[in-house]
Amino acid sequence: xxxxxxxxxxPTGFMHVGNLRTALYAYLYAKHFDGDFILRIEDTxxxxxxxxxxxxIYSTLQKAGIGHDEGPDKDKGYGPYIQSERKPIYGKYAxxxxxxxxxxxxFCDKERLESLKDENGVARYDKKCLRLSKEEVAERLxxxxxxxxxxxxxxxxxSEYEDMVYGKITVPNADMEDGVLLKSDGMPTYxxxxxxxxxxxxxxxxxxxxxxxxxxxxYNLMYDAFxxxxxxxxxxxxxxxxxxxxxxxxxxxxxxxxxxxKGYLPQxxxxxxxxxxxxxxxxxxxxxxxxxxxxxxxxxxxxxxSIFDEQKMRWLNxxxxxxxxxEEFLELATPWFEKSVIKGKYDYKLFASLLxxxxxxxxxxxDMVAFIEDFSDYGISLYEHKKLKIDLNIAKxxxxxxxxxxxxxxxxxxxxxxxxxxAKAEEKGLxxxxxxxxxxxxxxxxxxxxxxAAEMAALLGKEETLKRLKFSRSLFNA
RNA sequence: GGCCCCUUGGUCAAGCGGUUAAGACACCGCCCUUUCACGGCGGCUACAUGGGUUCGAAUCCCGUAGGGGUCACCA
Numbered sequence: 001x002x003x004x005x006x007x008x009x010x011p012t013g014f015m016h017v018g019n020l021r022t023a024l025y026a027y028l029y030a031k032h033f034d035g036d037f038i039l040r041i042e043d044t045x046x047x048x049x050x051x052x053x054x055x056x057i058y059s060t061l062q063k064a065g066i067g068h069d070e071g072p073d074k075d076k077g078y079g080p081y082i083q084s085e086r087k088p089i090y091g092k093y094a095x096x097x098x099x100x101x102x103x104x105x106x107f108c109d110k111e112r113l114e115s116l117k118d119e120n121g122v123a124r125y126d127k128k129c130l131r132l133s134k135e136e137v138a139e140r141l142x143x144x145x146x147x148x149x150x151x152x153x154x155x156x157x158x159s160e161y162e163d164m165v166y167g168k169i170t171v172p173n174a175d176m177e178d179g180v181l182l183k184s185d186g187m188p189t190y191x192x193x194x195x196x197x198x199x200x201x202x203x204x205x206x207x208x209x210x211x212x213x214x215x216x217x218x219y220n221l222m223y224d225a226f227x228x229x230x231x232x233x234x235x236x237x238x239x240x241x242x243x244x245x246x247x248x249x250x251x252x253x254x255x256x257x258x259x260x261x262k263g264y265l266p267q268x269x270x271x272x273x274x275x276x277x278x279x280x281x282x283x284x285x286x287x288x289x290x291x292x293x294x295x296x297x298x299x300x301x302x303x304x305x306s307i308f309d310e311q312k313m314r315w316l317n318x319x320x321x322x323x324x325x326x327e328e329f330l331e332l333a334t335p336w337f338e339k340s341v342i343k344g345k346y347d348y349k350l351f352a353s354l355l356x357x358x359x360x361x362x363x364x365x366x367d368m369v370a371f372i373e374d375f376s377d378y379g380i381s382l383y384e385h386k387k388l389k390i391d392l393n394i395a396k397x398x399x400x401x402x403x404x405x406x407x408x409x410x411x412x413x414x415x416x417x418x419x420x421x422x423a424k425a426e427e428k429g430l431x432x433x434x435x436x437x438x439x440x441x442x443x444x445x446x447x448x449x450x451x452x453a454a455e456m457a458a459l460l461g462k463e464e465t466l467k468r469l470k471f472s473r474s475l476f477n478a
Numbered sequence: 479g480g481c482c483c484c485u486u487g488g489u490c491a492a493g494c495g496g497u498u499a500a501g502a503c504a505c506c507g508c509c510c511u512u513u514c515a516c517g518g519c520g521g522c523u524a525c526a527u528g529g530g531u532u533c534g535a536a537u538c539c540c541g542u543a544g545g546g547g548u549c550a551c552c553a
Binding site for chain 2: 418
Protein backbone atom coordinates (compact mmCIF):
# COMPACT_ATOMS: atom_id res chain seq x y z
CA UNK A 1 0.00 0.00 0.00
CA UNK A 2 1.29 3.42 -0.93
CA UNK A 3 1.83 5.70 2.05
CA UNK A 4 -0.14 8.89 1.70
CA UNK A 5 -0.34 11.36 4.57
CA UNK A 6 -1.90 14.75 4.77
CA UNK A 7 -1.70 17.99 6.64
CA UNK A 8 -5.10 19.60 6.94
CA UNK A 9 -4.96 22.98 8.64
CA UNK A 10 -7.82 25.36 8.92
CA PRO A 11 -6.94 28.85 7.76
CA THR A 12 -7.56 30.72 10.96
CA GLY A 13 -4.36 32.70 11.42
CA PHE A 14 -0.71 32.10 11.96
CA MET A 15 1.04 28.81 11.81
CA HIS A 16 1.54 27.62 15.30
CA VAL A 17 4.61 25.50 16.02
CA GLY A 18 2.38 22.67 17.21
CA ASN A 19 0.64 22.64 13.86
CA LEU A 20 3.92 22.89 12.09
CA ARG A 21 5.20 19.87 13.94
CA THR A 22 2.14 17.88 12.92
CA ALA A 23 2.82 18.85 9.33
CA LEU A 24 6.47 17.92 9.75
CA TYR A 25 5.76 14.47 11.14
CA ALA A 26 3.20 13.72 8.45
CA TYR A 27 5.75 14.84 5.87
CA LEU A 28 8.61 12.88 7.41
CA TYR A 29 6.55 9.75 7.69
CA ALA A 30 5.41 9.89 4.08
CA LYS A 31 8.87 10.67 2.78
CA HIS A 32 10.48 8.00 4.90
CA PHE A 33 8.40 5.49 2.97
CA ASP A 34 8.76 7.35 -0.27
CA GLY A 35 5.09 8.23 -0.20
CA ASP A 36 3.00 11.31 -0.84
CA PHE A 37 2.36 14.26 1.40
CA ILE A 38 -0.86 16.12 0.71
CA LEU A 39 -1.95 19.58 1.75
CA ARG A 40 -5.66 20.09 2.26
CA ILE A 41 -7.34 23.24 3.46
CA GLU A 42 -10.13 22.72 5.96
CA ASP A 43 -12.18 25.85 5.67
CA THR A 44 -15.67 24.57 6.32
CA UNK A 45 -16.20 27.04 9.10
CA UNK A 46 -16.87 30.27 7.29
CA UNK A 47 -17.01 32.24 10.51
CA UNK A 48 -13.45 31.49 11.52
CA UNK A 49 -11.91 32.05 8.14
CA UNK A 50 -9.08 34.57 8.18
CA UNK A 51 -8.09 36.37 5.03
CA UNK A 52 -4.53 35.63 4.00
CA UNK A 53 -4.17 32.66 6.31
CA UNK A 54 -3.79 30.26 3.41
CA UNK A 55 -0.80 32.23 2.15
CA UNK A 56 0.78 31.97 5.57
CA ILE A 57 0.39 28.20 5.37
CA TYR A 58 2.09 28.04 2.00
CA SER A 59 4.95 30.30 2.93
CA THR A 60 5.58 28.61 6.26
CA LEU A 61 5.66 25.15 4.72
CA GLN A 62 7.92 26.41 1.99
CA LYS A 63 10.39 28.11 4.32
CA ALA A 64 10.41 25.10 6.60
CA GLY A 65 11.32 22.88 3.69
CA ILE A 66 8.17 20.79 3.95
CA GLY A 67 7.14 20.35 0.36
CA HIS A 68 3.76 18.92 -0.53
CA ASP A 69 3.18 16.59 -3.44
CA GLU A 70 -0.45 17.53 -3.80
CA GLY A 71 -2.52 20.46 -2.73
CA PRO A 72 -4.73 23.26 -3.98
CA ASP A 73 -1.88 24.41 -6.19
CA LYS A 74 -0.96 20.90 -7.32
CA ASP A 75 -3.94 18.80 -8.23
CA LYS A 76 -2.98 15.22 -8.91
CA GLY A 77 -6.52 14.10 -9.55
CA TYR A 78 -7.85 14.03 -6.01
CA GLY A 79 -8.99 17.65 -5.96
CA PRO A 80 -10.34 20.03 -5.10
CA TYR A 81 -8.10 20.22 -2.04
CA ILE A 82 -10.04 23.03 -0.44
CA GLN A 83 -13.02 21.77 1.47
CA SER A 84 -15.31 24.67 0.76
CA GLU A 85 -14.99 23.72 -2.89
CA ARG A 86 -16.04 20.17 -2.17
CA LYS A 87 -19.47 20.96 -0.81
CA PRO A 88 -21.46 18.87 -3.31
CA ILE A 89 -19.31 15.86 -2.56
CA TYR A 90 -20.18 15.93 1.13
CA GLY A 91 -23.87 16.32 0.40
CA LYS A 92 -23.80 13.28 -1.78
CA TYR A 93 -21.93 11.13 0.71
CA ALA A 94 -24.08 12.29 3.59
CA UNK A 95 -27.14 11.04 1.74
CA UNK A 96 -25.37 7.81 1.00
CA UNK A 97 -24.59 7.38 4.66
CA UNK A 98 -28.24 7.98 5.52
CA UNK A 99 -29.21 5.25 3.09
CA UNK A 100 -26.75 2.90 4.70
CA UNK A 101 -28.14 3.62 8.13
CA UNK A 102 -25.05 5.35 9.45
CA UNK A 103 -26.74 8.74 9.68
CA UNK A 104 -30.14 10.39 9.70
CA UNK A 105 -31.88 13.68 9.10
CA UNK A 106 -32.57 15.83 12.12
CA PHE A 107 -34.96 18.76 12.23
CA CYS A 108 -34.64 19.71 15.86
CA ASP A 109 -34.14 23.39 16.48
CA LYS A 110 -31.83 25.20 18.84
CA GLU A 111 -34.42 25.53 21.56
CA ARG A 112 -35.10 21.85 21.72
CA LEU A 113 -31.40 21.04 21.74
CA GLU A 114 -30.97 23.53 24.55
CA SER A 115 -33.67 21.84 26.58
CA LEU A 116 -31.74 18.60 26.44
CA LYS A 117 -28.94 19.97 28.62
CA ASP A 118 -28.39 18.31 31.95
CA GLU A 119 -27.32 19.92 35.21
CA ASN A 120 -23.72 20.12 33.97
CA GLY A 121 -24.81 21.96 30.89
CA VAL A 122 -23.97 18.96 28.76
CA ALA A 123 -26.44 18.18 26.03
CA ARG A 124 -26.87 14.74 24.57
CA TYR A 125 -29.01 14.36 21.55
CA ASP A 126 -31.74 11.84 22.19
CA LYS A 127 -32.11 10.42 18.66
CA LYS A 128 -35.61 11.82 18.43
CA CYS A 129 -35.42 12.36 14.67
CA LEU A 130 -34.08 8.88 14.11
CA ARG A 131 -37.59 7.70 14.86
CA LEU A 132 -39.14 9.81 12.10
CA SER A 133 -40.69 7.76 9.33
CA LYS A 134 -39.27 7.87 5.82
CA GLU A 135 -42.38 9.62 4.61
CA GLU A 136 -42.26 12.22 7.31
CA VAL A 137 -38.65 12.99 6.54
CA ALA A 138 -39.37 13.24 2.84
CA GLU A 139 -42.25 15.57 3.48
CA ARG A 140 -40.34 17.91 5.74
CA LEU A 141 -37.45 17.96 3.30
CA UNK A 142 -39.86 18.83 0.52
CA UNK A 143 -41.40 21.53 2.65
CA UNK A 144 -37.93 23.05 3.00
CA UNK A 145 -37.53 22.66 6.75
CA UNK A 146 -34.01 23.39 7.92
CA UNK A 147 -32.13 20.22 8.82
CA UNK A 148 -28.83 18.72 9.68
CA UNK A 149 -27.60 15.19 9.17
CA UNK A 150 -26.47 13.38 12.27
CA UNK A 151 -24.35 10.32 12.74
CA UNK A 152 -26.20 7.31 14.04
CA UNK A 153 -24.09 5.81 16.81
CA UNK A 154 -25.02 2.52 18.50
CA UNK A 155 -26.34 2.93 22.03
CA UNK A 156 -24.27 0.16 23.50
CA UNK A 157 -21.12 -1.85 22.92
CA UNK A 158 -17.65 -0.48 22.60
CA SER A 159 -15.52 0.75 19.73
CA GLU A 160 -11.86 -0.04 19.47
CA TYR A 161 -8.93 0.74 17.30
CA GLU A 162 -5.19 0.47 17.37
CA ASP A 163 -3.32 3.75 17.42
CA MET A 164 0.26 3.62 16.17
CA VAL A 165 1.47 5.69 19.10
CA TYR A 166 -0.98 5.03 21.92
CA GLY A 167 -1.86 1.44 21.23
CA LYS A 168 -5.34 0.11 21.80
CA ILE A 169 -8.00 2.72 22.40
CA THR A 170 -11.37 1.59 23.65
CA VAL A 171 -14.38 3.86 23.96
CA PRO A 172 -17.90 2.90 25.03
CA ASN A 173 -20.37 3.72 22.29
CA ALA A 174 -22.74 5.14 24.85
CA ASP A 175 -20.25 7.91 25.49
CA MET A 176 -20.32 9.14 21.94
CA GLU A 177 -22.96 11.49 20.72
CA ASP A 178 -24.84 11.51 17.45
CA GLY A 179 -22.81 14.43 16.21
CA VAL A 180 -23.77 16.69 13.34
CA LEU A 181 -22.17 15.61 10.09
CA LEU A 182 -23.75 18.07 7.71
CA LYS A 183 -24.63 21.51 9.00
CA SER A 184 -27.81 23.35 8.10
CA ASP A 185 -25.84 25.46 5.64
CA GLY A 186 -24.95 22.31 3.78
CA MET A 187 -21.32 22.42 4.86
CA PRO A 188 -19.86 19.38 6.55
CA THR A 189 -18.38 19.47 10.02
CA TYR A 190 -14.78 18.39 10.51
CA UNK A 191 -16.07 15.07 11.79
CA UNK A 192 -17.57 14.24 8.46
CA UNK A 193 -15.33 16.06 6.02
CA UNK A 194 -12.15 14.46 7.29
CA UNK A 195 -13.58 10.98 6.86
CA UNK A 196 -14.90 11.57 3.37
CA UNK A 197 -11.80 13.38 2.21
CA UNK A 198 -9.30 11.02 3.75
CA UNK A 199 -11.04 8.16 2.05
CA UNK A 200 -11.44 9.85 -1.30
CA UNK A 201 -7.87 11.09 -1.25
CA UNK A 202 -6.68 7.63 -0.32
CA UNK A 203 -4.92 8.76 2.82
CA UNK A 204 -3.24 5.71 4.32
CA UNK A 205 -2.10 7.23 7.61
CA UNK A 206 -3.96 9.89 9.51
CA UNK A 207 -1.48 11.90 11.56
CA UNK A 208 -2.87 14.56 13.89
CA UNK A 209 -2.95 15.80 17.48
CA UNK A 210 -4.25 13.84 20.47
CA UNK A 211 -7.36 15.95 20.66
CA UNK A 212 -8.81 13.44 18.21
CA UNK A 213 -7.70 10.36 20.05
CA UNK A 214 -11.01 9.67 21.71
CA UNK A 215 -13.26 10.80 18.87
CA UNK A 216 -11.59 8.59 16.32
CA UNK A 217 -13.92 5.67 17.06
CA UNK A 218 -16.73 7.81 15.67
CA TYR A 219 -14.88 8.19 12.43
CA ASN A 220 -14.23 4.49 12.30
CA LEU A 221 -17.94 3.86 12.70
CA MET A 222 -18.47 5.93 9.57
CA TYR A 223 -15.79 4.09 7.62
CA ASP A 224 -17.49 0.88 8.64
CA ALA A 225 -20.96 2.11 7.70
CA PHE A 226 -19.72 3.20 4.30
CA UNK A 227 -17.96 -0.09 3.90
CA UNK A 228 -14.61 1.68 3.54
CA UNK A 229 -11.27 0.54 4.80
CA UNK A 230 -10.11 2.39 7.90
CA UNK A 231 -6.84 4.28 7.68
CA UNK A 232 -4.04 3.84 10.18
CA UNK A 233 -3.93 6.45 12.92
CA UNK A 234 -1.01 8.21 14.50
CA UNK A 235 -1.96 10.66 17.22
CA UNK A 236 0.63 13.12 18.46
CA UNK A 237 1.15 14.42 22.00
CA UNK A 238 0.72 18.14 22.55
CA UNK A 239 3.46 20.75 22.72
CA UNK A 240 3.07 22.60 25.98
CA UNK A 241 3.87 26.11 27.07
CA UNK A 242 4.27 24.90 30.63
CA UNK A 243 3.17 21.87 32.59
CA UNK A 244 -0.52 22.69 32.28
CA UNK A 245 -1.01 24.80 29.21
CA UNK A 246 -0.70 23.91 25.60
CA UNK A 247 1.27 26.34 23.52
CA UNK A 248 -1.31 28.90 22.61
CA UNK A 249 -1.64 30.59 19.32
CA UNK A 250 -2.85 33.83 20.73
CA UNK A 251 -0.36 34.21 23.52
CA UNK A 252 3.35 34.79 23.24
CA UNK A 253 5.32 34.14 20.13
CA UNK A 254 4.89 30.50 19.42
CA UNK A 255 4.44 30.83 15.72
CA UNK A 256 6.97 30.12 13.06
CA UNK A 257 6.99 33.57 11.53
CA UNK A 258 7.81 35.23 14.85
CA UNK A 259 10.79 32.98 15.38
CA UNK A 260 12.08 33.80 11.93
CA UNK A 261 11.80 37.48 12.78
CA LYS A 262 13.71 36.90 15.97
CA GLY A 263 16.57 35.61 13.93
CA TYR A 264 16.10 31.87 14.07
CA LEU A 265 17.07 29.87 11.03
CA PRO A 266 14.27 27.76 9.55
CA GLN A 267 16.38 24.62 9.68
CA UNK A 268 16.97 25.13 13.39
CA UNK A 269 13.29 25.57 14.13
CA UNK A 270 12.38 22.49 12.13
CA UNK A 271 15.15 20.48 13.74
CA UNK A 272 14.07 21.55 17.19
CA UNK A 273 10.38 20.84 16.80
CA UNK A 274 11.18 17.48 15.27
CA UNK A 275 12.80 16.64 18.61
CA UNK A 276 9.80 17.73 20.65
CA UNK A 277 7.84 14.55 21.04
CA UNK A 278 10.13 12.34 19.03
CA UNK A 279 13.64 11.16 19.54
CA UNK A 280 16.03 9.56 17.09
CA UNK A 281 17.63 6.20 17.73
CA UNK A 282 21.14 7.55 18.08
CA UNK A 283 22.51 10.38 20.17
CA UNK A 284 22.90 12.93 17.42
CA UNK A 285 20.35 15.68 17.78
CA UNK A 286 21.40 18.04 15.07
CA UNK A 287 19.67 16.61 12.04
CA UNK A 288 18.98 18.01 8.61
CA UNK A 289 15.59 17.45 7.05
CA UNK A 290 17.07 14.70 4.90
CA UNK A 291 18.44 12.99 7.97
CA UNK A 292 15.11 13.41 9.72
CA UNK A 293 13.38 11.66 6.84
CA UNK A 294 15.91 8.88 7.07
CA UNK A 295 15.64 8.49 10.85
CA UNK A 296 11.98 9.16 11.46
CA UNK A 297 10.21 6.29 13.11
CA UNK A 298 6.96 5.88 15.02
CA UNK A 299 8.76 4.05 17.80
CA UNK A 300 10.48 7.29 18.74
CA UNK A 301 7.27 9.23 19.25
CA UNK A 302 6.42 9.83 22.89
CA UNK A 303 3.02 9.71 24.48
CA UNK A 304 3.24 12.59 26.88
CA UNK A 305 3.25 16.29 26.14
CA SER A 306 6.50 18.20 25.81
CA ILE A 307 7.24 21.66 27.10
CA PHE A 308 8.61 23.98 24.49
CA ASP A 309 12.07 25.09 25.56
CA GLU A 310 13.27 28.08 23.61
CA GLN A 311 16.64 27.87 25.29
CA LYS A 312 17.40 24.61 23.61
CA MET A 313 16.18 25.89 20.29
CA ARG A 314 18.57 28.80 20.73
CA TRP A 315 21.40 26.41 21.26
CA LEU A 316 20.48 24.49 18.13
CA ASN A 317 20.21 27.73 16.23
CA UNK A 318 23.71 28.65 17.37
CA UNK A 319 24.93 25.31 16.06
CA UNK A 320 23.47 26.09 12.66
CA UNK A 321 24.92 29.57 12.65
CA UNK A 322 28.41 28.32 13.44
CA UNK A 323 28.13 25.87 10.65
CA UNK A 324 27.65 28.59 8.03
CA UNK A 325 30.62 29.82 6.05
CA UNK A 326 31.99 33.32 6.69
CA GLU A 327 30.25 34.52 3.54
CA GLU A 328 26.93 33.00 4.46
CA PHE A 329 27.08 34.45 7.91
CA LEU A 330 27.96 37.88 6.59
CA GLU A 331 24.88 37.67 4.41
CA LEU A 332 22.70 36.67 7.35
CA ALA A 333 24.15 39.35 9.60
CA THR A 334 24.14 42.28 7.22
CA PRO A 335 20.42 43.12 7.52
CA TRP A 336 20.94 43.24 11.28
CA PHE A 337 24.01 45.44 10.98
CA GLU A 338 21.86 47.74 8.92
CA LYS A 339 19.43 47.96 11.80
CA SER A 340 22.15 48.80 14.29
CA VAL A 341 24.28 51.81 15.23
CA ILE A 342 27.11 50.58 13.04
CA LYS A 343 25.00 50.99 9.93
CA GLY A 344 27.25 52.27 7.16
CA LYS A 345 30.29 52.42 9.42
CA TYR A 346 32.96 49.88 10.26
CA ASP A 347 33.88 46.76 8.42
CA TYR A 348 30.87 44.44 8.27
CA LYS A 349 33.07 41.58 7.24
CA LEU A 350 35.38 41.91 10.20
CA PHE A 351 32.46 42.37 12.54
CA ALA A 352 30.78 39.31 11.09
CA SER A 353 33.85 37.18 11.63
CA LEU A 354 33.98 38.33 15.25
CA LEU A 355 30.32 37.58 15.88
CA UNK A 356 30.21 34.27 14.06
CA UNK A 357 30.94 32.17 17.12
CA UNK A 358 29.14 34.50 19.51
CA UNK A 359 25.67 34.94 18.09
CA UNK A 360 22.92 32.51 18.99
CA UNK A 361 20.03 34.25 17.31
CA UNK A 362 20.45 36.99 14.74
CA UNK A 363 18.38 39.55 16.61
CA UNK A 364 21.14 39.79 19.22
CA UNK A 365 23.41 41.47 16.70
CA UNK A 366 22.40 45.11 17.16
CA ASP A 367 22.99 44.92 20.89
CA MET A 368 26.22 42.99 20.51
CA VAL A 369 27.61 45.56 18.18
CA ALA A 370 26.52 48.72 19.96
CA PHE A 371 29.49 48.81 22.33
CA ILE A 372 31.80 50.03 19.60
CA GLU A 373 30.16 53.45 19.50
CA ASP A 374 29.85 53.68 23.21
CA PHE A 375 33.19 54.88 24.50
CA SER A 376 33.54 57.28 27.36
CA ASP A 377 34.96 57.58 30.81
CA TYR A 378 35.32 54.24 32.55
CA GLY A 379 36.81 53.08 35.82
CA ILE A 380 40.48 52.18 35.53
CA SER A 381 40.10 49.48 38.14
CA LEU A 382 38.99 47.37 35.18
CA TYR A 383 42.66 47.02 34.32
CA GLU A 384 43.52 45.01 37.37
CA HIS A 385 44.06 41.42 36.38
CA LYS A 386 45.45 38.91 38.81
CA LYS A 387 46.37 36.15 36.48
CA LEU A 388 48.14 38.41 34.02
CA LYS A 389 49.70 40.23 36.97
CA ILE A 390 48.42 43.60 35.89
CA ASP A 391 48.19 46.37 38.41
CA LEU A 392 47.58 50.03 37.67
CA ASN A 393 51.27 50.71 37.17
CA ILE A 394 51.71 47.92 34.63
CA ALA A 395 48.49 49.00 32.97
CA LYS A 396 49.76 52.51 32.51
CA UNK A 397 52.94 51.23 30.92
CA UNK A 398 50.97 48.86 28.71
CA UNK A 399 48.76 51.64 27.42
CA UNK A 400 51.80 53.78 26.74
CA UNK A 401 53.42 50.85 24.96
CA UNK A 402 50.32 50.35 22.85
CA UNK A 403 50.42 53.93 21.71
CA UNK A 404 54.03 53.59 20.73
CA UNK A 405 53.34 50.38 18.89
CA UNK A 406 50.40 51.67 16.94
CA UNK A 407 51.54 55.19 16.12
CA UNK A 408 54.01 54.36 13.31
CA UNK A 409 51.74 51.85 11.59
CA UNK A 410 50.87 52.57 7.98
CA UNK A 411 48.78 49.50 7.44
CA UNK A 412 46.14 48.65 10.04
CA UNK A 413 44.92 45.12 9.55
CA UNK A 414 44.25 42.81 12.49
CA UNK A 415 47.53 41.10 11.83
CA UNK A 416 49.52 44.32 11.57
CA UNK A 417 48.20 45.62 14.84
CA UNK A 418 48.70 42.33 16.57
CA UNK A 419 52.30 42.00 15.42
CA UNK A 420 53.15 45.54 16.34
CA UNK A 421 51.66 45.21 19.81
CA UNK A 422 53.45 41.94 20.50
CA ALA A 423 56.78 43.20 19.22
CA LYS A 424 56.58 46.36 21.29
CA ALA A 425 55.59 44.42 24.37
CA GLU A 426 58.65 42.27 24.08
CA GLU A 427 60.82 45.31 23.56
CA LYS A 428 59.50 46.91 26.73
CA GLY A 429 59.82 43.74 28.75
CA LEU A 430 56.09 43.35 29.22
CA UNK A 431 54.18 40.11 28.76
CA UNK A 432 52.26 40.13 25.52
CA UNK A 433 49.07 39.27 27.37
CA UNK A 434 49.50 42.33 29.53
CA UNK A 435 49.75 44.68 26.58
CA UNK A 436 47.05 42.96 24.57
CA UNK A 437 44.66 42.97 27.49
CA UNK A 438 45.27 46.61 28.35
CA UNK A 439 45.15 47.74 24.75
CA UNK A 440 41.79 46.08 24.26
CA UNK A 441 40.45 47.71 27.36
CA UNK A 442 41.94 51.08 26.55
CA UNK A 443 40.41 51.07 23.14
CA UNK A 444 36.91 49.99 24.16
CA UNK A 445 36.51 50.82 27.84
CA UNK A 446 34.68 47.52 28.20
CA UNK A 447 35.30 44.61 30.51
CA UNK A 448 34.52 42.26 27.72
CA UNK A 449 34.30 42.58 23.98
CA UNK A 450 33.71 40.22 21.08
CA UNK A 451 37.31 39.97 20.00
CA UNK A 452 40.72 41.04 21.25
CA ALA A 453 42.87 44.16 21.07
CA ALA A 454 43.98 43.71 17.48
CA GLU A 455 40.45 43.10 16.23
CA MET A 456 39.06 46.04 18.11
CA ALA A 457 41.76 48.36 16.85
CA ALA A 458 41.38 47.19 13.27
CA LEU A 459 37.65 47.75 13.53
CA LEU A 460 38.11 51.30 14.80
CA GLY A 461 40.87 52.31 12.42
CA LYS A 462 44.14 54.00 13.28
CA GLU A 463 42.83 57.44 14.01
CA GLU A 464 40.08 56.42 16.41
CA THR A 465 42.31 53.81 18.00
CA LEU A 466 44.95 56.37 18.85
CA LYS A 467 42.40 58.85 20.03
CA ARG A 468 40.96 56.32 22.45
CA LEU A 469 44.37 55.10 23.60
CA LYS A 470 45.40 58.63 24.43
CA PHE A 471 42.19 59.29 26.23
CA SER A 472 42.75 56.15 28.27
CA ARG A 473 46.26 57.26 29.05
CA SER A 474 44.91 60.50 30.43
CA LEU A 475 42.72 58.53 32.83
CA PHE A 476 45.82 57.36 34.68
CA ASN A 477 46.94 60.88 35.34
CA ALA A 478 43.59 62.09 36.60
C1' G B 479 -18.63 15.43 36.36
C1' G B 480 -18.53 11.02 32.37
C1' C B 481 -15.16 9.00 28.90
C1' C B 482 -10.04 8.68 26.63
C1' C B 483 -4.91 9.29 27.51
C1' C B 484 -0.33 10.53 30.10
C1' U B 485 3.52 10.50 34.50
C1' U B 486 12.19 9.07 34.28
C1' G B 487 16.64 15.15 36.65
C1' G B 488 14.56 22.41 36.03
C1' U B 489 13.55 21.10 30.45
C1' C B 490 13.86 17.58 26.02
C1' A B 491 14.57 12.51 26.53
C1' A B 492 17.01 6.89 26.17
C1' G B 493 15.22 2.64 28.52
C1' C B 494 10.69 -1.83 26.48
C1' G B 495 12.20 -7.81 33.44
C1' G B 496 18.62 -8.12 35.45
C1' U B 497 22.12 -1.10 33.23
C1' U B 498 27.08 2.10 37.75
C1' A B 499 19.30 4.56 34.99
C1' A B 500 22.22 6.88 28.36
C1' G B 501 22.57 11.51 25.78
C1' A B 502 21.21 16.83 25.04
C1' C B 503 19.81 21.96 26.87
C1' A B 504 20.44 24.85 31.27
C1' C B 505 23.50 25.39 35.60
C1' C B 506 28.43 24.89 38.23
C1' G B 507 33.81 23.96 38.02
C1' C B 508 38.41 23.26 35.34
C1' C B 509 41.37 23.66 30.77
C1' C B 510 42.35 26.54 26.30
C1' U B 511 42.83 31.88 25.98
C1' U B 512 44.68 39.25 25.38
C1' U B 513 38.49 39.95 27.66
C1' C B 514 33.98 37.56 26.01
C1' A B 515 32.53 33.60 23.13
C1' C B 516 33.75 28.98 20.60
C1' G B 517 36.00 24.33 21.76
C1' G B 518 37.67 20.37 25.33
C1' C B 519 37.11 17.94 30.12
C1' G B 520 34.43 17.09 34.58
C1' G B 521 30.31 17.80 38.10
C1' C B 522 25.14 18.45 39.88
C1' U B 523 20.19 16.73 39.91
C1' A B 524 15.34 11.78 37.99
C1' C B 525 12.13 6.53 37.70
C1' A B 526 4.74 10.68 41.17
C1' U B 527 2.84 7.32 45.11
C1' G B 528 0.87 2.67 47.51
C1' G B 529 0.09 -2.32 46.72
C1' G B 530 0.89 -6.71 44.02
C1' U B 531 3.30 -10.46 40.10
C1' U B 532 8.50 -12.19 39.92
C1' C B 533 14.55 -14.99 42.16
C1' G B 534 14.66 -9.87 40.27
C1' A B 535 10.88 -4.34 38.44
C1' A B 536 11.73 2.51 35.77
C1' U B 537 10.05 -1.55 32.75
C1' C B 538 4.11 -6.15 33.82
C1' C B 539 -0.94 -5.74 36.78
C1' C B 540 -4.28 -2.97 40.21
C1' G B 541 -5.36 1.30 43.21
C1' U B 542 -4.28 6.54 44.55
C1' A B 543 -2.58 11.30 43.34
C1' G B 544 -1.31 14.85 39.73
C1' G B 545 -1.68 16.49 34.62
C1' G B 546 -3.63 16.74 29.61
C1' G B 547 -7.58 15.85 26.04
C1' U B 548 -12.75 15.47 24.93
C1' C B 549 -17.97 15.91 25.72
C1' A B 550 -20.26 22.34 19.58
C1' C B 551 -24.32 23.19 13.31
C1' C B 552 -14.96 24.61 15.84
C1' A B 553 -11.44 22.12 13.68
